[in-house]
Structures are given as structure tokens and as C-alpha cells.
Amino acid sequence: MLAFKLAFKNLMGAGLRTWLNVFVLSLALFMIVFQSGVIEGWNRQAKRDMINWEVGGGEYWHELYDPYDPLSLNDGHGNLPAEIGQLCRDGQAVPVLVTQASVYPEGRMRNILMKGIDPSQNIIQMPTADLKVDSAVINALIGTRMAKATRLGMGDLVTIRWRDANGTFDAAEIRIAGIFHTNVPEIDNNQVWVSLDNLQKMTGIGDQVTYIILKQGLISVPTVPGWIHKGYDSLFMEIDTIIKAKGVGGIVVYIILLSLALLAVFDTQVLTIFRRQKEIGTYVALGMTRWQVVWLFTVEGAMHSILSVIAAAVWGTPILYMVAKKGFGMPKGIEGYGLTIAEKIFPAYAAGTIITMTLIILITTTIVSFIPSRKIAGMKPTEALRGKIQ
Amino acid sequence: MIKFLIKGLLRDSHRSRLPLIVVALGVMLTVLLTTWINGVLGDSINMNAKLSTGHVKVITKAYRESMDQIPVDLSLTGTQEILSELRRDYPSVSWVERIEFGGLLDLPDSAGETKSQGPFAGLAVNFFDSRSGEAERLNLNKILIEGQLPRGPGEILVSHTFAKKLGISLLDKVTFIGSTMFGGMTISNYTVSGTISYGISALDRGSVIMDISDARKALDMEDACNEILGFNDIDYYDDAKATELMTSFNNNHQADNNEFAPVMIRLRDQNDLGGMIDLMDGVVGIISFVFILVLSVVLWNAGLVGGLRRYGEVGLRLAMGEEKGHVYRSMIAESLFIGISGSIIGSAAGLALSYLLQQKGLDLSGAMQNATMLMPGVFRTRITTEAYYIGFIPGILATLIGTMLSGIGIYRRQTARLFKELQLQ
Amino acid sequence: MRTFLTLITIFLMVPLFSQPSGKEILNLIDKNLSAKTQIMTVKMVISGARGSRTIEFKSWAEGEEKAFTEYTNPAREKGTKMLKLEDKLWIFSPSTDRIIQITGQMLRQSVMGSDLSYEDMMEDPGLSSHYNASVTGSDTLQNRKCWILQLNAVNKGEAYEVRKLWVDQERSIPLKEELFGKSGKLLKRTQLYNITRIQGRWYPMKVVYKDMLKTGDGTQFIIESIKLDEIIPATIFSKASLK
Known part of the structure; x- marks a missing residue:
């Protein structure tokens, strides 16, 4: 305990230099927490978005349905099974029918998927209530990506053509009754949503659904x-x-940043020991063993990390909190194609990461503090007492 | 005088070794981090460039309007002429023709009838002319799962998942059914020479890569292609240069109002990459700044150590009548020397390490479930021009500031007390 | 009052008695167009964004369900053959030596870039057996008096539930046909020109086919030569003849 008290006093006494070291260490801690928070935030958000917009609490697929094989849509639908039918009536599930269709924005054919969903559902966040609006033509919902690709806007009419269950052609004007903005491209790209009743009527498919x-x-x-x-x-x-x-990819940045911070601690430690040889000599003269002195100095060095955790908490928390509130713009490239990525990531700071990183910083700082302190064990106390450079 | 100082530094290793090591280490880390961030973020952008966007891309105006549907009927024609114009006007850029197309792939049974069939997205590149560098650009050797790259006409690569789904094995003959540039039907046979995996399921579900000569034959696109991609010689997207290139090209073709007239777009105009570029610039800037700050603190410490270590020497020099200013200046001169040499050593080490990592890459694929083309698992640094000087800023500045701060103590010492202090020695 | 109503009814019915029934007109058309077999050479003119292209082919057809087509020009398409048997469609391409059945999404694609899709090719029912017809009015087209016929599908599963025909009153040949979706949207339009007397029948020598949902001018079919009711060897309508 004495070692801790002494170490703390000594550090405080060193003033600015201590704080600079602490700042550097806390910066490393901050960056690591921040980066992993962004990635974890993306992870959570992507899943949350998918749950809210696409998959709910899980899905049932007709056994022949394969979302990546358009041919499977011909047969991949069936009557709603009784057990699930009951769930749907209880508002615990919502069925979706998927069919192939073509739209003709600006007279150019585009093959798409037409999906039918109950407008009064509240299982996913899609604003399906927009489909309920009274209208002479079929109301449809599209996502912003689809709207951009087809250059369709709110209230626009567009021709859609499909074949019913018997293969008879049909076409109609549909009105874009709503454009929804979602981070989940899987329910947006190349899709038009209409009410399930309408789609079942349009295709004459009865009560069948796909998923x-x-x-x-x-x-x-x-x-x-x-x-x-x-x-x-x-x-x-x-x-x-x-x-x-x-x-x-981020791990390497952590390592480099942490190395730099540790270099600073090491450097300080060397300086401290060099500077305080007389003090070391005094300790030994007063009866401390040399290893006790080594311990004292190691604790002093390691104390930087404790202070840095506190400092990081003091100056970092508001920033982290602000970013978590305001979000962080996340760019997408082709890797993001078809993936759920929010435009703004709200970082999620996992307690596990923070604790692990704190421990890593504590341990590594202790190690780099110990290395120069070890020299003390080899000092001659009499020389040290005189302050003679050894 | 300088000679004298250097001699001192060289002879007294205590005076020079530790600060030098610290400066060199810090500078090395700065250089390494800069090249690393440029490399990792830049790689991601460059992968996009290589696979689909180019650093710049020439297409027709009509194609630009509905690019997401890759309409081959809106392709560029007379590409030889466009290419020679591009190569003449912008010789430092590598220009390659690509065809992106779609169609059906059909696998026959032993009687030659359809066994399985599936839609795919095709990419045609210039494989066979090794000067085009396309095979390296697409990292094909790395993403190859089975078999080998096409060696001659009629050989194609099929994405692994797709091949499995259709039941295609290596060296199977498959048939492509699609539409030519003029809307005609086209059917051609190919041999599957290998399977690939991009690691992006959207692409792996159904992709085919073939040589552009095969695609031209199949799609009736002699002297045509839907995209001409331009890659600069540094293999690294430079937004300012791309913008300059685009403006220059589009100004030259401004008068052409035909919907099939060529028009140039940049990487940042495609696939929402603009945001990623802005982020990268921002992140590199912030991290460099933070590093310089951190390193300055570290080196300041080093300067202090140097100053304190020589407390006695300075005292002696002052006692012997040397002027305080002179002592101070000579110490600063020394630190400048240490800063410069440390920065040189650190930059050299950092650059050497970066170069090694740029060439060999750091293979972290073990830490990832599956390494792929777009997330290769092998991370590389990228040596940019700034990597050559960025280390010097903290290296020299920080050492100087450190010494200046620690040296202030010299002025505080009183001659009267010097001998008392020196007694201890 | 009752007498008055009866009179009105009789008055209204008079014009109906003076014209043939829809069924009769359909029978006449089928008689005219549905030769037992047809062998013809056709020039297909497809207009697109890059100008128009001409493709030539020869086709053999027997009844509604068997058809065989061989492309002869341009060189690129030469030797490509298509065989339709009932509801199946195969394509043979000489360069690949493969016979491929057209199914799934491919059916929605256009044939050689024309306004005709493979699905449209599959669809070719004899009108009188698949549709109930009623005369809904008259009109003048190409300077000829026409009946306007509305056709409603008898069974489910016809590609087009409603068709509208403009039939030359004198020659019993349609001059225009419009195909509608189930809910009444106009999908395709066919116009028939150069009605010529061939082997005792009236036959259109030029047909313009247009997909009404797409922009463009449609596709022209110009019949260069035609032979009706020739005996076609059964082997032609087999997959063996594709190769």
C-alpha cells in the first residue's frame, strides 16, 4: 500500500510530464475503444435493422423457396400452414408472397420481384399502412434504392406486368404510394411491394404465400x-x-498506437530512475531491499495506466457519448453491396472490450515500467546515494 | 563547432544513444502507421476500382443513365478510336476495355440437353494480353479456388458457389445464352477452366469471368465494349487527378450530344465510394495529427532525459565561464542533429518495413473466417509521398521542443550555487 | 307499355341480325388463316436505338402446336433453329452444337431483340377454339370496313384473356389485333397489311408487332414467300431436325 501511495505522490509531483504520458496512453485506449465501438455498433445496428425491417424474429420459408433463384418462385409457395396461420391472425407473424414481374419505367423493361404483404402488419417497420390509401389503381411501396434506379417518385404511375398462376398475362398501372428508406437493401433492390390481398388476387394464387x-x-x-x-x-x-x-484490420492500428504510448512510458521511466538515483540510494540506506525499490518504481510506472484509464474516462466519455448519440458516417463500397449498413453508425461500446483493453494497457505498462526499474537491482547503494551516474 | 558537437555525440553514447533510439522508433512508428492506414483503406477503395469502377471510366451517356442494369445495348462503339485517343491524350493512365453483361449459363447432360441452368453476371476482361495486367488487377490467382486461369479462347471462370449450385465440375462444357449488343440471341460454348470466389455472396451467387475476345464474339461487340476503365500508374486512387482527367475528357467531348457519345466518370461517382474517399482523407489527417502530438510528447521526454543526464556537465561548463546562451544553443544544435539523424534512421526503418509490408503484406487471414478478394486477409501498407517526410515533423520538431523546454533549466541555475552542486560529483 | 318495350327490343336487335355473329366471324378467320400447314420465308425488321436490323428466316408450321424455324440471314444468326412443340421451346445454335430448352426467366426475353418475346412465340392458339367472340361495333381501317370483335378466353390459362380484333368485313381477315391483360391494359398490338390472295385465301404479307409497354416502333414481319397446305414430313418437328 505504501508503494501505491508513494507512487501516486511521485507522479503528481512530476506534473506536466505525467499528464502527458497519461494523455498519450488514454488516447490509445480511446482510439481502440472507439474503433471497436464503431464496428460493434455496425454489427448491432445491421442486425437490429434486419430484425426491424426484414427478418423480424425469424422466418419460415416454403421448402422450395430460394431467394437467389428466381426459378424457385414458380413453385416456392404454398397455403399458409394452420399453425402459422393462427400466429398471423394473432398478429405474431406476417406472410409474404413473392412473384416475378416486369416494370416499364420510361418504356424500358426491368425484371423485378413483386412482393405482397398485409398492409396492417406491425411485424416489420416497412410503412405498409401507405398501401391502404384508397385509390383506383394498385398502391405500391418501393425503397429509395429502387426509386433511384427507376427514377420513380411519390405518386408516380408505372406499368407493371406479370403472369397469373395460370400463365395469363396481366398488366396494370401501379401508383407509388410510399417510398421507404431502409438500410436493408434486401427488401429494396429491384422490388415492388403491394398488399398481399392485391397480389393474391392479381396472380389468382388463392391464399398461398412464399415466406x-x-x-x-x-x-x-x-x-x-x-x-x-x-x-x-x-x-x-x-x-x-x-x-x-x-x-x-484495426488490430494493427491498435498495436502501433499502443507501442507508441508504451514507448512514452518507458522513456519516462528511464528518465525517472536516472533522475532519482539519490532517492533510490536513500531508500536502500533506510533499509528497503533493492527489489522493494524496483517494485516501488514499477508501481509508479504502472500507475500511469491507471491514471490514463481515469483520464480516458474523463475526456473520452463525453466524446464517445456524443458520437454514440450523433452517429458516425459509414462509407460503403462494393463490399457493401447487398449488405445492411446504416448511413450513420452509432458506436456500441462493449464493456468486455473496454475491460480487456484496460487490462492489456495495465499489464503492458507494468512490463515496460519494470524493464528500466530492473536496473535498480544492480545499483550500488552508496554510489546511488551520492547521485553518481551508474 | 558542429564537428565538435558531433564528435561528442558519437563518443558519448549515453548522450546520443537513447534519444536517438527513441526518436528513430517514434518516427518509424509514425511512418508505419501512415502507410498502413493508407494501405488498408486505400486497398478497399482500390479493390472497388479494380473490380468495377476503375479510377475513371468511360461509358456512353445513355449507359450512364441506367448503369445499374449494365445494358450492353447502350455500349460504346468504335472503342479502338476512343482508346487510341485516350492513350494519346493521357499516356500515364492504363486504359483497359471491359464488358459487363448478363445471361444464362446452361449445363448439358450427356445427351447434350439442359441439365441445369442459372442466371449470372459476366465480366469480360483482357486476360490473354498480359500487358493489360488484368489478371493481377483482379487478383485472379488469389481468388481461384479450383483449376486454373483461362489459357486460351473458350475458357471461362465460374464462381464457386454458382458452379456448385449448377453441378458444374472443372473442364465441363457449359453454354452461355444471352443477348448481343443489338438484341440478337447468342449462344456459345465454353469450358470451365477454374472456379473463383470473391467472398461477396452477391457476386458469388452467379458470376462468370471470361476473356474479352470471347465476349466480343458472343455479344457481337467487335470494336465495342460497355466500359473503358482507366487506372493511374501509382495504383492508388487520386481524387484530384481523376477529377482533372474527367473534366479534360468531358470538355473535349462536350459538343457530342449523341446518346452514345462517350463520357467519363470518376471512381467517387460510383458505388457510393465518394463517402469512403472523404472518410479516408479525414482519418489519415486525424491520425497523423494525433501521432505527431503523441510523438512530440515522447520526444520531449527524451530531450529532458538528455538535458538532465548532463546536468553536471552543463554546470561545469557554466562554472568555467561559458555563456548560458552558448550552452543552450549548443545543446539545441546537438538535439537538432539527433532529431535529424533519428528521423532519417526512423524514416528509413519505417519505409523499409512499410516496403516489406507493401510487397509481402501482413497475412491476418488466420484471424478471419474466410479470406477473399475484397477482404483479402492480407493487409498491405502503401508508401505515399507523405510517408517520406511525415516522420521528420515529429522527429525534429519534438526533439527540438523537448531540448528547448528541458534546457530552460540552464538559465535558472545560479553560478553561485554551481560549485555546491558540483561538490557531489 | 309492354308493347312499347317489345318494339324497342326488336328495334335494337335489328342490326344484330344483319351482321354475322362473333363465332361466325372467328370461324371465317380461322378458315382463312389456319391452313393445315404453312411454309414461309420471312424478313423480320427490328428497330432499336442503334437503327434497324433485318433478319431472315424460313418457318414450317403445322396446326397450332408445331412450328420449326430456321434463320438464314445474317451470317451471325444463320443456322440457328427453333422448335416449338406444344408448350415447349428449344433452340439449336450451330456454333455450339447444343439444343437448349428455353425456360424460366429466359422466356421473358425478346426474340432476337424484336418486340416479340419467347413467351409470345409460345402463345398462338386458334381463336375459335379458345375464345368466345362478340361483335362490339364497326370501324374503317386501311379504307376497309371492319367489324370490331371482342374475344374473351373460354378457359383460364390463356396468355391473353381479352383480345380485340378489327376484321375486314368482306375478306374475313383481321387488319389489327390488340391484346389486353386481365384487367384491361393494352399489352400488344399487331397490325396486318398487304392482304394478298394466296391459294384461295386472304393472307397478310406484312405484320407489324408492337409491345405497347416498351418505347419503340415495333417489329415488322414481311412475308417474302408462302406456301399453304403442303405436306411437311413429320421428322421436321422433332428434336432430331434441330441439329
């Missing part, structure tokens, strides 16, 4: 023959892979 979105937090899900339950494990696989990859 069912469950409400969030629905705990037990029945097994239904002919339908495959898709949990978060499989729905989040892609995003999990990419998040992991993103984290790796």
Missing part, C-alpha cells in the same frame, strides 16, 4: 412440414463474416 416473418421475441416456434424455419444463425451469417473481417 412468413415472425414477430420479434417469439420464443417457441413450431416445426411445420413443408416449411423451413430460418433462425438468426442462418439469416445473419453473411453480416457476421464481414464484421469479423473488418475488425482484423
